[in-house]
Amino acid sequence: MPTTEEKFDLLHKWYKRIRIAQAGHYQDARRLKQLHLLLGIPVVVLSAVVGTGVFASLTEENLSVTLRIFLGLTSILAAALASLQTFLNYAEQSARHLDAATKLSALKKEMEANLVLLSPESETFDEFIKTTHNKWAAVTAEAPLLSEKAFTHNFRKMGGDQAFPVMNPHYSEVTDDSKTKEV
Numbered sequence: 001m002p003t004t005e006e007k008f009d010l011l012h013k014w015y016k017r018i019r020i021a022q023a024g025h026y027q028d029a030r031r032l033k034q035l036h037l038l039l040g041i042p043v044v045v046l047s048a049v050v051g052t053g054v055f056a057s058l059t060e061e062n063l064s065v066t067l068r069i070f071l072g073l074t075s076i077l078a079a080a081l082a083s084l085q086t087f088l089n090y091a092e093q094s095a096r097h098l099d100a101a102t103k104l105s106a107l108k109k110e111m112e113a114n115l116v117l118l119s120p121e122s123e124t125f126d127e128f129i130k131t132t133h134n135k136w137a138a139v140t141a142e143a144p145l146l147s148e149k150a151f152t153h154n155f156r157k158m159g160g161d162q163a164f165p166v167m168n169p170h171y172s173e174v175t176d177d178s179k180t181k182e183v
Contacts (some may be wrong), residue, residue, distance in 0.1 A: 004120040007129060013162075015111055018104050018136060020158050024150035025101035025143065031150075032094035039085040046078035093144060100143035107135055 002010075053071040057063045111132060118125045154160070 007120060007125070011111065011115065011129065011132070014132065014136065015108065016158060016160065016162065018108055018111075020151070020154045020160050021140075021143075021146065022101050022104035022108065023154040023158070024146040025097045025104065027150040027153070028144075028147050029094045029097035029101060031147070032090045032097065035088075036085070036090035036094060039081055039088070039090070043078055043081045043085060046074055046081065050075045050078055096144045100139060103139045103143075104136075107132065107139065110135075 050071055053067070053074070057068075057071070114125075114128045114132075118128055
């Protein structure tokens with residue numbers, strides 16, 4: 001049976017890891033939203049230019065070849081960017097990261113409240129640990145993967161080396177690549 005100190009240590013490590021993941025998901029959501037706008041704004045502008053040019057060409061009988069080529073190329077570029085935007089789907093990816101970050105934030109708040117309200121020696125506290133694990137696993141299962149850049153940045157910023165790895169009593173050594181090896 002784990003001691004109270006071991007339970008608190010486990011929850012503290014989980015809290016840090018959840019915080020790292022939450023911050024990373026917020027970062028990735030923000031980055032993907034910016035990429036969505038980076039593709040979306042040119043699509044709108046180019047489509048407007050092409051639409052205006054085509055509309056203007058309906059009234060102009062002697063449209064220059066250069067202008068026709070420009071409108072054709074602009075139309076192709078707008079279509080390519082729109083296709084790329086649809087394929088990459090930055091808006092949906094951003095929304096999925098934001099959803100994961102929001103759920104992790106709620107889990108953190110629930111952990112904070114239960115750490116204050118529950119007695120560490122009670123069965124309710126043990127149930128809280130199991131429930132926290134299950135909720136965290138559920139969020140992680142449906143969340144998109146964090147970018148390596150977001151994870152690494154938040155890992156360093158928030159002292160992740162103190163939260164990874166959670167040592168199993170059957171393992172006593174950590175290798176350089178952060179994997180435990182049995183001794």
